[in-house]
């Protein structure tokens with residue numbers, strides 16, 4: 001009999017390893033405006049304005065940039081036990097950690113999932129002040145909350161099946177008759193808590209935070225421009241086809257990719273239909289047809305396994321999305337009649 005999947009509420013926090021905590025503090029606190037809940041000589045615990053749990057992002061000093069773990073909140077303390085039983089039944093490396101193993105987080109279970117990511121499931125967490133209406137503290141780029149994780153995996157279908165087995169709904173997919181190239185899956189009533197990007201993996205593609213309004217995304221761009229830090233902008237601002245969200249992708253001082261995201265849509269009814277995008281639809285990634293910078297498809301963060309060591313990478317066996325569109329979706333040497341760019345009518 002299959003073990004019961006834990007009742008997962010949402011993507012809750014990520015722990016990133018950074019090589020220069022001061023530089024990371026400048027990026028995430030001074031530029032992005034995240035709130036410092038707690039600070040240690042080698043770690044920062046940060047949250048966004050609507051959040052009342054201790055943190056949604058931990059930055060910890062290390063010798064090389066990496067994703068230490070992704071964490072999901074479950075609905076009750078009992079669901080931590082359910083999670084442990086579920087993953088042990090799958091014969092996955094699983095460990096129970098005591099309250100305080102991560103400052104501000106209660107007892108939890110950590111698992112190395114089938115894709116190689118270290119994933120934590122917790123319920124108890126320290127409550128701290130919520131700054132939803134502390135408008136005097138909000139900058140023009142007020143980030144409201146963490147929204148989702150995006151991970152790079154060599155087998156999108158297998159990862160999709162792992163997450164549907166955990167009770168995630170599938171909101172959108174990019175596919176053709178042969179392959180599933182990308183997928184977005186959710187537990188909370190938005191487009192996703194986790195997204196799957198085909199590529200060498202396991203790697204972290206990005207952690208996304210949500211703002212409530214588009215102008216807050218645009219303000220980040222203006223702030224970076226005024227600081228002569230515009231090189232932190234990798235892609236966007238723009239409108240996604242998948243998710244319909246307004247987006248901006250940044251690279252932090254260690255190269256970790258952070259998305260600032262707003263205006264996706266509600267997915268909370270039980271019959272929420274999956275949206276299927278053809279891999280040749282030029283609007284899927286950028287609804288206005290803009291090309292996607294090659295680094296967005298090719299670069300990601302190293303992932304640490306449950307034992308804290310970097311995970312070796314596996315390459316996809318099928319052709320990746322960037323191979324079936326022209327180059328990396330617009331920057332392609334194989335454009336037959338253009339100057340290296342995809343023309344609007346081409347796919």
Ligand SMILES: O=S(=O)(O)c1ccc(O)c(O)c1
Nearest residue numbers: 150240241242243284285286
């Ligand atoms: O680029 S996509 O439109 O596929 C996209 C949609 C939603 C996301 O969160 C994302 O990172 C990327």
Ligand SMILES: [Fe+2]
Nearest residue numbers: 150195208259
């Ligand atoms: Fe995203």
